[in-house]
Amino acid sequence: MTAVSIAEVAALVGVGIIAGWLGSLVGIGGGIVTVPAMVILLDVDFPVAVAASLVAVIATSVTTGTAGKGLANLRLGMTLEVATTIGAVVGGVTAVYVSESVLAAVFAGVAVLTALYMLRAAHRPKERLVEEALTGRGWEEPGSIAGAYVDEFRGGLIRYRAERIPVGLAVSLVAGGISGMLGVGGGFLKIPAMNLGMNIPIRIASATSNFMVGITAAASVFVYFARGFVQPMVAGPLVLGIVAGSWVGIRTAERTRPALVKRILAVTLIVVAVEMVFRSTGMDAGG
């Protein structure tokens, strides 16, 4: 891309709006939507799309952070970030040396995993979704990874304490590597790791993941800056769309059906995965 046309600007803003809306509604960073949209629909080079997507992931995290309900456990997030940022830098550096066909194949696998995570989340009982949508404030215990939050649905104070921290660190390292390499947030790995592996309540895990993805993406975006893959004129419209989409998503969350959105997104991601596999094999055949 040597110059951005008005049509391409409109398309980038549109992709950003959809990704931002989905990000604030179903808790994904947006990269899983923006990267394939840019590569497949707008023919943007893979590393440029990843770099723009990382900026978009930061924008999603920052926008969601402005409307935070205080549920994120910052000590938990910071502890896991030690591993995640290392993974992100390594992933960003490694991505330059990996062929686009391999990256497309890995992306296809990540898209399928995210689709499965979305389908699992969509099967939660309706009461659970209502419960998760309710507002609440969290507290952290200084000096440890523990805390509590008010569960308005159950009408009580829920206490929690992190267990098996090495499991969380190991998964975070992998999630960071995938984020740096593919421009995705990695929440589909971190949230289940915190919830199932570390016994952190899903609401706390989700909010903490949102806090984390911005820091992770910031770590790898500087590596992409060094390689000249951050093109402000491509990332800019995407960011504006993300901010607008997140804003709309936060304000319309009560009127939408998250389970339906998650199922539609899961099907879309399967289609994206198939397309990425075709691209991957096509590139191999061509190369």
Add this chain to the structure above:
Amino acid sequence: MPVAETAARRVQAIYRVGLALGAGLILAGWIWALVREQTAVVSPRLGALLTTGSIADRAVGLGVLFLAVTPVAVVIDLVGSWWREGDRRFALVGAMVIAVLVLAVSFGHG
């Protein structure tokens, strides 16, 4: 107000300032680019962000940079907050994250 709640509110304030500056500069740069028809794509290195391309490129690039450093500013603020609170263990954990981010920024300078 509890110390932890004050820290959470300050983090939220940093996010708001970063978003306003970042998105504001990107929007201003893009309006300038469309008015002046300066939509050529450049790929600036971090150290040359303010010297590469047109005024629009520089404004959008600076906006992207503001967004990128916002989470870094949050980490720095939390480290200071935990240190003042006497929570040295997590201040140290945060310092380790800052060290990795500094390493990443040094990569950004090429």
